[in-house]
Amino acid sequence: MIDFLIFIAIMAVGGIIFGIIGYLTTRPDPIKEEILGYIVGKFLDERYFSVKKISEALQLDRTIVEDKLRELEQAGVVMKTRKGWQLVDPLVFLTKRDYERALRLTRGDNILYGAYQLYKLTMLGGFLLFILILIFSAIVPILVLIYPPVGNFLTSIFGVNPFLASLFLAALLILIADAFDNILKYITRERYMVVVAEHAGILFDCYFLDELSGYIRRGRIRDVEIKISRIQYLNNWFGDTPVGDVIVKGRVVKKNKSGQIIQDKQHVFKSIPYPREFFFIIQSIKLGNLQWRKQNAPILAMWKAGTRPVFPTEAAPARRRKR
Amino acid sequence: MEEQKLKMQADIERWYRPYPALQIFFFTMVMLFISIFLYYITQTIVIPLEIIITFWFGAASFFYPFFIKIRRRSAMILGWVLYGITLFGGVYLGYKYLSVSIERIREFVLFIAVVEVIGIELLHHIVSELKHYRSSKVIIADVILSIIFGACMFIFFYGIPGVVSGILDLFWSIIVTIVLVILFAYAIFPERPF
Numbered sequence: 001m002i003d004f005l006i007f008i009a010i011m012a013v014g015g016i017i018f019g020i021i022g023y024l025t026t027r028p029d030p031i032k033e034e035i036l037g038y039i040v041g042k043f044l045d046e047r048y049f050s051v052k053k054i055s056e057a058l059q060l061d062r063t064i065v066e067d068k069l070r071e072l073e074q075a076g077v078v079m080k081t082r083k084g085w086q087l088v089d090p091l092v093f094l095t096k097r098d099y100e101r102a103l104r105l106t107r108g109d110n111i112l113y114g115a116y117q118l119y120k121l122t123m124l125g126g127f128l129l130f131i132l133i134l135i136f137s138a139i140v141p142i143l144v145l146i147y148p149p150v151g152n153f154l155t156s157i158f159g160v161n162p163f164l165a166s167l168f169l170a171a172l173l174i175l176i177a178d179a180f181d182n183i184l185k186y187i188t189r190e191r192y193m194v195v196v197a198e199h200a201g202i203l204f205d206c207y208f209l210d211e212l213s214g215y216i217r218r219g220r221i222r223d224v225e226i227k228i229s230r231i232q233y234l235n236n237w238f239g240d241t242p243v244g245d246v247i248v249k250g251r252v253v254k255k256n257k258s259g260q261i262i263q264d265k266q267h268v269f270k271s272i273p274y275p276r277e278f279f280f281i282i283q284s285i286k287l288g289n290l291q292w293r294k295q296n297a298p299i300l301a302m303w304k305a306g307t308r309p310v311f312p313t314e315a316a317p318a319r320r321r322k323r
Numbered sequence: 324m325e326e327q328k329l330k331m332q333a334d335i336e337r338w339y340r341p342y343p344a345l346q347i348f349f350f351t352m353v354m355l356f357i358s359i360f361l362y363y364i365t366q367t368i369v370i371p372l373e374i375i376i377t378f379w380f381g382a383a384s385f386f387y388p389f390f391i392k393i394r395r396r397s398a399m400i401l402g403w404v405l406y407g408i409t410l411f412g413g414v415y416l417g418y419k420y421l422s423v424s425i426e427r428i429r430e431f432v433l434f435i436a437v438v439e440v441i442g443i444e445l446l447h448h449i450v451s452e453l454k455h456y457r458s459s460k461v462i463i464a465d466v467i468l469s470i471i472f473g474a475c476m477f478i479f480f481y482g483i484p485g486v487v488s489g490i491l492d493l494f495w496s497i498i499v500t501i502v503l504v505i506l507f508a509y510a511i512f513p514e515r516p517f
Contacts, residue, residue, distance in 0.1 A: 014412065182514065
C-alpha cells in the first residue's frame, strides 16, 4: 500500500513539475504582441524595418526588441536579411533559404503565400508504414509480457531483462520512424514548393531540385476550387497541418497557322497547407484586390507567431433574467 | 487586440478542425475504450495496478495531441501535465520492476537510453513547437543528450573492461554506437519548421 502511495506521489510530482513548466512556457507575451502588431500595421507594404525604429516608436529597450524579433523569426513571421529585418507575409510557410530563393526568382515581388505541397501526408503507403512501425513498436513489449519465448529470445541476444530489451527495440523503431519522417520532409521541400506572388502569379516546382519553373500568370487564372479528400479530412482532424487539394483553372494561349487558340488547362496543387487561405490569396491576385490580405494580415501574423499561443475563450453573453 | 484573437480562432482553426466539444468527445471515447481493454486484460492476466495506471497515462499522452487541437493555454498545460505523469511513472516502474540499479550497469545504461529516446520523442509529440525551436540552449542540451546516449550505447554493447562485458567486440560496438547516435541526434535536433 505504501509502495502504491509512493508511486501516486511520484506521478503527482511529475505532473506538477511539468505543469509548472507548461504554465511558464505558455504565458502570454504582451511585449511581443505589441511589437508584432506595430510591425504588421506599419510595414506590411514597406516590409523592411529597423530595430531602432521600433524601439523608438514603442519606447522599448533595443535589446528587448531584438530578443523578441529573434523569437518572431523562429516562428517565421520576420526574417533577418542583409538589408536588415524584413516582415514575411504570415502565409509564407517556407524555410529561409527557399523564401530568399522565391524572392530572387520573382525579382523581389511581394510573396503572399508560399508553402510545400505535403504529398507525404496523403500518401497511403507512407501512412500505412508509419502505422505499422507504431504497431510493431507497441507489440514487441506486449508480446514479451504475454508470450515468454519472445522474452527468452531477446534475453539470449541482448543479455538483459527481456522487457527492457523490448522497450529498447521499440525506442529504436521510434527513432527510425522519426528519421524517415525527416527524410520525407526534405524530399517535400526540394520537390513541391508553391509560391503566389502579387505580380508574377503562381509559381511552382515541377521536379526535384527545380527552381520554380512551373507558373500560371496572374491574368490567366480563371477559376479556383478546393477539394478535400477523405484522407485529407482525417489528416485535418488529427494531424498537425491542415491540407487540401486546390485546383487552379487557367487559360493557355497557343498559336498556330490559323491564329491564336485559347485553351483551358487546370493544375492541381495537392495537399496544400491551409487551402482556404491559399484560395483567398489566389482570388485576391486574380481580382487585383489585396484587401483580404490587408484585413487579415495582423490576425494571421499573430496566429502564426502563436504569441505565445493563447487564445482566450469568448465569454458567453450574460443571460438576461426573465422578469 | 482581444477581438482580433477571437476572430483569428474562428477564422483559421475552426474551418479545418472538429468543434472543441467533438474533439473532447473523441478523446474521451478512445480513453474509455482503452480503459475497457485494460479492464479485460486484468481479468485474464495479473498485472500490477501501477503498470495499468502508467499505461493508461501513457496512452492518454500519446493520443492527446492527435485529438485535442484546442489552442488554449489550459489545453497546453494539460498536455505538459500528462507528459510529466507518464515520464515519472515510467521511470518509477523501470526502477521497481526492471531491477534497474547501478550494480547491473548494462541494464542501467540501457534504461537511461530508453528513457531518453521515449522521453524526448513523447515531449516532441505533445509539444510540437519544441521540435522546431532552435536556440543555442536547445542545441547544447541536444549535444549533451546525444553524448549521454552514445556513452550508454557503448557501455551496453561493449561493456566496461574489467567490470562488465558486453555483447559486441570493440570495432562493432563503435560502429553500432556511431550509427545509433547519428539516428538519435537526427531525430532530436531542431527540425526546420516547414
